[in-house]
Amino acid sequence: MSQTRAYLILAAREVESYFLAPLMFLVFTVFLVLNGFAFYLSLGDAAGNVDLAVRNFLGGSLLFWINILLVPPLLTMRLVAEEKRTGTIEGLMTAPVQDVVVVLAKFTGALCFWIALWAPSIVYLLILRGFGSLPDPGILATSYLGVLLLGALLLACGLLASAVSPNQIVSAVLAVVFDLLLFFFPLLSMQMPQGALRRGLEHVSVLFHFQSSFGKGVLDTGVIAVYLVGTALPLFFAVRALESRRWS
Amino acid sequence: MSPAAARETFGAKRKAAIFANVVLMGVLAIAAAIIVVYLTGFTTVKARFDLTRQGTYTLSAETERLLSSMEQDVEVITVFDRSRNFWWDTEQVRVKAMDFIADLLQEYKVRGSGKVAVTHLDPITQNAAILDLFQQLGIRDYNVVIVRGATGQRRVLGLETDLVDLDFGSPEPFRPMQLLAYRVEEGLSGAIFEVTQGKPAKVYVTNGHGELSLNDARDRGLTAVGALLTQDNVVVEPLALNVAKAVPADADAVLILGPVEPFLPDERAAVEAYLRSGRARLVVSIDPFGDTSLDPLWQSIGLTLERNVVCHDQGGTMQAVGASEMVVGPQAPGRYGSHPIVDALNESQRYVVLSRSMGLSASAGAENTFTSLMTSHADAWGDLPAASGGPGNYKWDANQETKSQRTLAAIVEPRGPFTGAKVVFFGSDRWAWNAFMTASLNQHARGHFDLARRCVSWLVGRRKSIELAPRRVNQVFSDLRPEEYDDILLYIVVYLPLAALGLTILVGFARRR
Structure with a gap:
């Protein structure tokens, strides 16, 4: 079996498992309620300015960041940790599938569910259009791209947390800690004097980029690179973590 | 083994x-x-890449060049008070303007290759730091953007005076505030250029003749103008002509504002020598009842001071304005001329009140260029007898006063022995008083601010480093009624999650079978 085919089968299995897990029904519903409420509040806060409402909804409200902080760890906590707990990981490890394929398949599954979580919010915009006002398509496109890239980054961190944790609870807590570090560590730059370190920290600030780029309708290759590299690095270490089972 | x-x-x-x-x-x-x-x-x-419909965050090529060629670090500090608002600002246009400025500053920061640092100071949590900064720079009010260069040069930009054009509307009769246009990029880029590549201008203010004083914070003082010019990257110093005997060589301009005592012969000679030097740049504001000792000198450059008080029967249309106060503005009966000093006032619909001003006219047969900056109503009259030392009765006397449009402020560029001199002349000193400069946030104060700055900028030859058209930002607004908001809430918080949940369960059951 080729690795590509193995990847497709494993990714399909992961996607299916998300949509069949009762916990995910709950996550999905709660997420939609919170998101809907966030959109409603954003529209009210923006005093009818639909572009501003979109910016508030996608990156400018507390509810958005609560969702962003808590949902990815919930999605990824079981990915590897649960397989370790139930022992099914042994089967996976002994199958003729490379570790990188396993990690990528699990990541793909989580990312597909993340996209599915956000897809219904397109309906909000259709509703707005029904009432006669459509936000700036540029801001919409970059905001959703931002949500996708940010989701990928946090899911990758969650996957790494799951790969190094013995169970789901530890995995979820560790993922939240990773996310908090990712959000708040670069903010130390605000206390630093001008210089290379400050510039470097500012450049990897996920919070800053969301407001300065995606949320405004501006696409920056440097920002995209930060997100992509930030996604690839935890995935790389997740592969190493899986491999480590073979060394012992 | x-x-x-x-x-x-x-x-x-x-x-x-x-x-x-x-x-x-x-x-x-x-x-x-x-x-x-x-x-x-x-x-x-x-x-x-700026993907917004209107290219909202696309900086001009000039700004890009400025940012990429900068060799010094620049610090930009905003002090915006979003909580203080006018009740007739129903669309919160000032807050929107503040948000836009903050957004555009991010672009400066991102494109400034690390040389532009942006700090937003919050009036509630960082009040001590703000007060400290305000004391250092002589700033009186919130809603400013401070641009500081590494060499200590700075510009202070006011939200309404430099960065946005607002129609202030009115509470009575109700007319909401409106955002006319943004001048954010022009203001910010110009300030960054000045503090990194420009040099501060030096302006002297004469004293010793009862002039408005840089140290006097009372109504008839000049502390507001002094602070304003300092914030504009101008070094302002007093000049005692009786001691200095001549205008210093490093003077980019000299201000003679409101003298009431006569100039001594030596002092008159110093002013005349300055006028003859070919580099003279003067702003002169003299009250109709003020000093007359320099009148022959003004006459010799071709300017006649009429020594009357320009009055107008307001006809009840301007209730708070007396007969001797001329409100000059684009929509007022008084008018601006056509000159860089007043063009922007005209465009941004700002007003200036010239109170108790005398008329000015070009002397007959004079060789000069006489440019009228501000004029009165077409049927104003020059009330007499101002020259006798007391105010007139401010009533039209058909026997000795004729009605016609009067010049209240003018620029004289003489020829002959005075070639090269430029004099901006006002027939009243009151426009520069603290009392008129600090009427916080009202239309007139902003006009007076602008007038003072533009006079000096024009005289010292400070050109705008970047000329950009005002940016109009059209945002899309929904016109939802309250019941439609409720419908939206129902759709997206109840129906949609329920539908999604039902669909997911159905798919789940189908897959299990």
Whole structure:
């Protein structure tokens, strides 16, 4: 079996498992309620300015960041940790599938569910259009791209947390800690004097980029690179973590 | 070596090799990540695309060039008070303007290659720092953007005076505030240019003749103008002509504002020598009842001071305005002329009140260029007898007063022995008083602010480093009724999650079968 085919089968299995897990029904519903409420509040806060409402909804409200902080760890906590707990990981490890394929398949599954979580919010915009006002398509496109890239980054961190944790609870807590570090560590730059370190920290600030780029309708290759590299690095270490089972 | 020991040694070596491999790969991965982030973030590989419908965040080519050629660091500090608002600002246009400025500043920061630092000070949580800064720079009110260069040069930009054009509307009769246009990029880029590549102008203010004083904070003082010019990257110093005997060589301009006592012969000679030097740049504001000792000098450059008080019967249309107060503005009966000093006032619909002003006119047969900056109503009259030392009765006397449009402020560029001199003349000193400059946030104060700055800027030859058309930002607004908001809430918080939940369960059951 080729690795590509193995990847497709494993990714399909992961996607299916998300949509069949009762916990995910709950996550999905709660997420939609919170998101809907966030959109409603954003529209009210923006005093009818639909572009501003979109910016508030996608990156400018507390509810958005609560969702962003808590949902990815919930999605990824079981990915590897649960397989370790139930022992099914042994089967996976002994199958003729490379570790990188396993990690990528699990990541793909989580990312597909993340996209599915956000897809219904397109309906909000259709509703707005029904009432006669459509936000700036540029801001919409970059905001959703931002949500996708940010989701990928946090899911990758969650996957790494799951790969190094013995169970789901530890995995979820560790993922939240990773996310908090990712959000708040670069903010130390605000206390630093001008210089290379400050510039470097500012450049990897996920919070800053969301407001300065995606949320405004501006696409920056440097920002995209930060997100992509930030996604690839935890995935790389997740592969190493899986491999480590073979060394012992 | 026994087979068990050999196995153990082999195992230990294998583990060490794997460990070394993992560490090495990890370090290489992190190094590769840093290189990619560096290349895409800090080099020319970086690209930024503004996808907004109106190109809202696209900086002009001039600004891009300025930012890329900057050699000094620049600090931009905003002090915006979003909580203080006018009740008739129903669309919160000032808050929107503040948000836009903050957004555009991010662009400056991102494109400034690390040379532009942006700090937003919050009036509630960082009040001590703000007060400290305000004291240093002589700033009186919130809603300013401070641009500071590494060499200590600075510009202070006011929200309403420099960065946005607002129609202030009115509470009575109700007319909501409106945002006319943004001048944010022009203001910010101009300020950055000045503090990094310009040099501060030096302006002297004469004293010793009862002039408005730079140290007098009372109504008839000049502290507001002094602070304003200082914030505009101008060094302002007093000039005692009786001591200095001549205008200093480093003077970019001299202000003679409101003298009431006569100039001594030496002082008159110093002013005349300055006028003859070919580099004279003067702002002169003299009250109708003020000093007359320099009148012959003004006459010799072709300017006649009429020594009357220009009055107008307001006809009840301007209730708070007396007969001797001329409100000059684009929509007022008084008018601006056509000159860089007043063009922007005209465009941004700002007003100036010239209170108790005398008329000015070009002397008959004079060789000069006489440019009228501000004129009265067409049917105003020059009330007499102002020259006798007391105010007139401010009533039209058909026997000795004729009604016609009067010049209240003018620029005289004489020829002959005075060639090269430029004099901006006002027939009243009151426009520069603290009382008229600090009427916080009202239309007139902003006009007077602008007038003072533009007079000096024009005289010292400070050109705008960047000329940009005002940016009009059209945002899309929904016109939802309250019941439609409720419908939206129902759709997206109840129906949609329920539908999604039902669909997911159905799919789940179908898959299980």
